[in-house]
Amino acid sequence: MEIYLIIMLVLMICGSLFSLHAKDLLSAVISYGIVGFGLVISFLLLQAPDLAIVQVVVEIVTLVIMIAVIKDTTEEQNKQTASFSHFVYLLVLLLFTIAFYLAFEKVSGGLSPFGQHVTRMATAYTYGVNTTGSANLVTGVVFGFRAYDTLGEATVLFTAVIGVLTILRLKGKKGE
Secondary structure (H helix, E strand, O other): OHHHHHHHHHHHHHHHHHHHHOOOHHHHHHHHHHHHHHHHHHHHHOOOHHHHHHHHHHHHHHHHHHHHHHHOOOHHHHHHOOHHHHHHHHHHHHHHHHHHHHHHHHHHOOOOOOOOOOOOOHHHHHHHHHHHOOOOHHHHHHHHHOHHHHHHHHHHHHHHHHHHHHHHHHHHHHHO
C-alpha cells in the first residue's frame, strides 16, 4: 500500500508543479484537478471513504466552477486557442479518466463489501455511552470519538463554500 501512496504523492506533486508553470488557465485547472483526485485515491488507500466522498464532492464542484469561470473569459482569449490544443485537452482528460478509474477500481477492492461491517474500530464504540456521557450513541461517537475528523470535514466543506462565494462575488463585481 505504501508504494501506491508514494505513486499518488508523486503524481500530486507533478500536477501541482505543472499547474504553477502552465501556459494557460485551463491546463492549470486540469492539473490542479489531478491533485484533488489523487487525494481521493489516497484517502481510499488509507481506508477513509468518508473523507474521500467529501473530497470528491468538493473537487468536482470546484473544478466545474473554475472551468465555468475560464469559459466565461473574453472572446479574444478563446480565439487564441487552436483546435489542436482542444484535441490535446480531450486526450489528456480521457487518459486521466481512464487512469483514475483503474486506480479507483484497484483501491476500492480493498474495502469491505457493502453491508458487511468491520469491527476493528467498532469495539471501542460499544462503551460509547459510558465514555462520552451521551444518551445518543451516534452523537457520542461523532462528537466524542471522531470530533477532529468531523471538524476537518466541516472545515473542508466550509472552505469550499467560502471559495465558491468569493469567486462568484468577484465575477459579479467585474460585471458591474
